[in-house]
Amino acid sequence: TRRCLVRLYITLILVVGLVVMISGLAMAKQVELKWLMRSNPFENKWQREVVVPKFEALHPNIKINLIVVPFDDVDPKLSVMVAAGDPPDIFSQWGASGFNDYYRRNLLLELTEYIERDMNKDDFVPGIFDIYAVNGKYYSVPQVTNFGNMMVYNKDLFAQAGLPDLPCDWNDPSWTWDEMVNYAKKLTKDYGKGLQAQYGIAATREVHHWAYIWGADPYLPEHYTTGIAPKSNLDDPDVIAALQAVADLTYKHKVAPNPAETTALETLGHIFSTGKVGMAFSLSTQAYGNFQEAPFQWGLAPVPRVRDNKTALYNGTWFIAKDSKHKDEAWTFVKYLLTEEAARDMSVATGFLVPHRATVDDWIELFVEPTGMDVASLLQVITQYPENCVENTNHLFVDWPQINTTLTQGLDALWLGKVDAETAISEVKPRVDQIIARTYEKYKDR
Numbered sequence: 001t002r003r004c005l006v007r008l009y010i011t012l013i014l015v016v017g018l019v020v021m022i023s024g025l026a027m028a029k030q031v032e033l034k035w036l037m038r039s040n041p042f043e044n045k046w047q048r049e050v051v052v053p054k055f056e057a058l059h060p061n062i063k064i065n066l067i068v069v070p071f072d073d074v075d076p077k078l079s080v081m082v083a084a085g086d087p088p089d090i091f092s093q094w095g096a097s098g099f100n101d102y103y104r105r106n107l108l109l110e111l112t113e114y115i116e117r118d119m120n121k122d123d124f125v126p127g128i129f130d131i132y133a134v135n136g137k138y139y140s141v142p143q144v145t146n147f148g149n150m151m152v153y154n155k156d157l158f159a160q161a162g163l164p165d166l167p168c169d170w171n172d173p174s175w176t177w178d179e180m181v182n183y184a185k186k187l188t189k190d191y192g193k194g195l196q197a198q199y200g201i202a203a204t205r206e207v208h209h210w211a212y213i214w215g216a217d218p219y220l221p222e223h224y225t226t227g228i229a230p231k232s233n234l235d236d237p238d239v240i241a242a243l244q245a246v247a248d249l250t251y252k253h254k255v256a257p258n259p260a261e262t263t264a265l266e267t268l269g270h271i272f273s274t275g276k277v278g279m280a281f282s283l284s285t286q287a288y289g290n291f292q293e294a295p296f297q298w299g300l301a302p303v304p305r306v307r308d309n310k311t312a313l314y315n316g317t318w319f320i321a322k323d324s325k326h327k328d329e330a331w332t333f334v335k336y337l338l339t340e341e342a343a344r345d346m347s348v349a350t351g352f353l354v355p356h357r358a359t360v361d362d363w364i365e366l367f368v369e370p371t372g373m374d375v376a377s378l379l380q381v382i383t384q385y386p387e388n389c390v391e392n393t394n395h396l397f398v399d400w401p402q403i404n405t406t407l408t409q410g411l412d413a414l415w416l417g418k419v420d421a422e423t424a425i426s427e428v429k430p431r432v433d434q435i436i437a438r439t440y441e442k443y444k445d446r
Helices: 002-028 041-058 071-083 099-104 112-118 155-160 177-187 207-213 221-226 237-251 259-266 284-291 327-337 340-350 357-365 375-383 400-410 421-443
Strands: 031-038 062-069 090-092 141-154 199-201 277-283 298-301 312-320
Touching (some): 031 327, 041 327, 062 071, 090 327, 141 284, 141 375, 155 177, 237 421, 327 340, 357 375, 400 421
Parallel strands (some): 031 090
Antiparallel strands (some): 090 312, 141 277, 141 298, 141 312
């Protein structure tokens, strides 16, 4: 008996030692992945409280180091990490730059083999994988789809003004720019009285958004395919007409706040959620995230048309750095982000739609209560935009931050009512074209 006890004791020591050794080896082999993300309360809560704990529980050999920086610092942080030879393993285009910028800088790992081995593209929204494909090769996987830029409107203010709900059908010919201006006039009260005023519409300043409605484009077609072009098309008469029409909302029709009034309203929160604006422009995902707690009911509608109602699309994508030291583990994490469970978690926490086909119907249901719209109407307005819509410029154009900053600053005088659109464009186009031409020369032979 004594001999048996000794043997048992020795066996226990060996087993415990083996367990300790295995645990030590497992810990020694633990990999840390750096995940670079922008700061956003909804997204960061999802990352820290949902996706990271769930993933690490499934993969104890992988630790996620979440690096969160403000939107404006995403690209500088990425550049610093790349220059130091220690890039983030996983990142996205949630800074100012986008796919073609990162691709042209040779920052992206090709993922074609991973995708063909581990994913069924038919499980996702049709065409979503191909938006950023290059010659049939993939350097990213879908992250989220925001569909297109559209209108959001305050249903309570519409009812008070005796206005009907806006149409849901992008093919409805009645929803025109002129009709939008008429609605805005009926929604506007006490114009010029600062925070006491109610405004018919709050307009954004993106030049291409307005040009599309006028059937024009401030940029050349190759900018959307290759990310570079020799010049802009900013001086197209229809581009100028579109910008003048936007400025006229403030200085001619007096239905939109001027820059100073906009700043004052934004001290109260998002300008639309203040309840002092009848119509604004938004992505459906942003509307859900920003307005679900708004003290009024809101609706979604197509952008109005002049010659067209083409809109800009916003589809996010995950990247793995070409020089990642842990490519396979990074793929394991990215692959998890596209599971049905992770997709549902992200939708509930952030309002974003991970473009997994199994989650679309549930995601649409999130909008029913805050909008009072039925599922069929929501599907129509959110997903059935015109076929000629294009991915937004910041995702496709190389050096877009420099182009956009120069253009935005050059148009300040227009938005302040100091010059007309033709004058503003004549002054800013040469500066924008200089940047575009320099970028073209730099990358045209790569």
